[in-house]
Amino acid sequence: MKKLPALLLAGVAVLAVGAAALVWRLNLRDETAIAAGPPPAASAEQVARGAYLARAGNCMTCHTTRGGTPYAGGLGIDTPFGTVYSSNLTPDEATGLGRWTPDHFWRAMHNGRAADGRLLYPAFPYPNYTQVTRADSDALYAYLRSLPATARPNTPHALRWPFSTQPALAVWRALYFSPGVYETDTAQSAEWNRGAYLVRGLGHCAACHTARNVLGATDDRLDLAGGLIPMQNWYAPSLTSDTEAGLAGWDTPHIVSLLKTGVSPRGSTIGPMAEVVLRSTQYLSDGDLGAMAAFLKSLPPTPAEPAPRSAPPPARVATRGAKLYEQHCVQCHGDTGQGVPGAYPALAGNRAITLDPPANLVQIVLNGGFAPATAGNPRPYGMPPYALVLSDADLAAVLTHVRNAWGNRAPEVTELQVNRYRTTSRQ
Incomplete structure (x- = not known):
């Protein structure tokens, strides 16, 4: 009788493996027609369009x-x-896209498959890129084909088993991925639809601003509702919540300015979003940025949850934090947290200060940070790092102070939280 549990477990394991193999075989069925022969010649306009879309x-x-x-x-x-x-996207024949056709590239964008039919890992955000139109895919392909060919063999992935296997990836896709293209919402304006297409598709904003489950998949029901970026310990705030980074109450020019220059009268970008502005959105047209703003302003607001009642910080922590603030912070951010317009952000009433979790605050004080150096803001003011100046206890105390001073109200930052972010931070 003692063998029965073991036999049951073995049977369950066999069924699981069989189900995975079946799903894998079903996923291997690929009915996409792949054209043979050399790719058609691309026009200069198509290549330029592809370069813009790559940005x-x-x-x-x-x-x-x-x-x-x-x-x-x-x-x-x-x-x-x-x-x-990441893979080689130059047109090298042996190691890049030199042997790919426009159909191969479209299949990768739309269905997450390589030229040989192999399933791609969703670190390449094809769950978002699947909404890209065929015309835009072809333009991207034309641009990449115009680049100088570079012979650089692709580095093998270093994933743990079973995540390193195609059957496991096939199961993930069966659970969380469905190919599709952007469908125009006829109830909305052309500008709104353009913004939605950019945000949901090539912009792949949901890849950071949506929470992920234990298998790394996002939940469409929580689209753009905020999430901790895996392995980076930065929190991408909710774009649907007024208490986080919701933009419904912002003026459109301020949103455009934020995406174009990294700064605006209502806030500035730092951390991973600063890199997005630096390498991507600053190069987009004002029309496209305005369209993205129109879409983001229209997002249905997340119902505000009652703020958890947080006890006032212990007196010793409050006293220590206030003293540290006076020593290290007051010169830039002011004795009442008012900041300096155009240079140092105000801390009083700043919703980035009261975000929960406090990951971003800890990261900024530990490692410093600057808004991106853009054409519209080439010499940004920044925050120096304090990782070698403040202990975990010091940093917890000063952040608790700024989260509970000048009308701010947020839970205490603990020494344990600071230590966790410090020891697992990856820049």
Whole structure:
């Protein structure tokens, strides 16, 4: 009788493996027609359009190593399941896209498959790119084909088993991915639809601003409602909540300015979003940025949850935090947290200060940070790092102070939280 549980477990394991194999085989069925022969000649206008779209998708950031040839791949992207390495997008025959056709490229964008039919990992955001139109896919392909060919073999992924297997990826896709293209909402304006297309598709904003489950998938029901960016310990705030980063109450020119220059009268970008502005959105047209603003302003607001009642910080923490603020922060941010317009952000009434979790605050004080150096703001003011100046207890105390001074109300930042972010931070 003691063998029965073991036999049951073995049977369940066999069924699980069989189900995974079945799903894998079903996923291997690919009915996309792939045209043979050399690709058609691209016009200069199509190549220029593709270059613009590559900026909109921020493609070069992931497909270029530091100091490496643009788009030659090899950048390691850390995930909770191991490291995925970006591929070579130059037109090299042996190691890049030289043998790919426009149909191959469309299949990768739309259905997450390589030229040989292999399933791609969603670190390449095809769950978002699937909404890209065929015309835009062809323009991107034309641009990438125009680049100088660089012979750089693709680096094998370093993923843990079973995440390293195609059957496991097939199961993930069966659960969380359905190919599709952007469908115009006829009840909305052309501008709104353009913004929605950019935000949901090439912009892949949901890849950061939507929470992920234990298998790394986003939930459409929580689209753009905020989430912790895996492996980076930055919180991408909700774009639907007025208490986080909702834009419904912003003027359109302020949103455009934020995406174009990294700063606006209502706030500034820092951390991963500063990189997005630096490498992507600053190059978009004012018309496209205005369209994105129109869409973001229209997002249905997330119902505000009652703020949790947080006890006042312990007196010793409050006293210590106030003293540290006076020593290190008051010169820039002011004795009442008022900041300096155009230079140092106000801390009083700043919703970025009271975000929960406090990951971004800890990151900024530990490692410093600047708004991006853009054409519209070439010399941004920044925050120096304090990782070697403040202990975990010091940093927790000063952040607790600013989160509970000048009308701010937020839970205490603990020493344990600071230590966790410090020891797991990846820049």
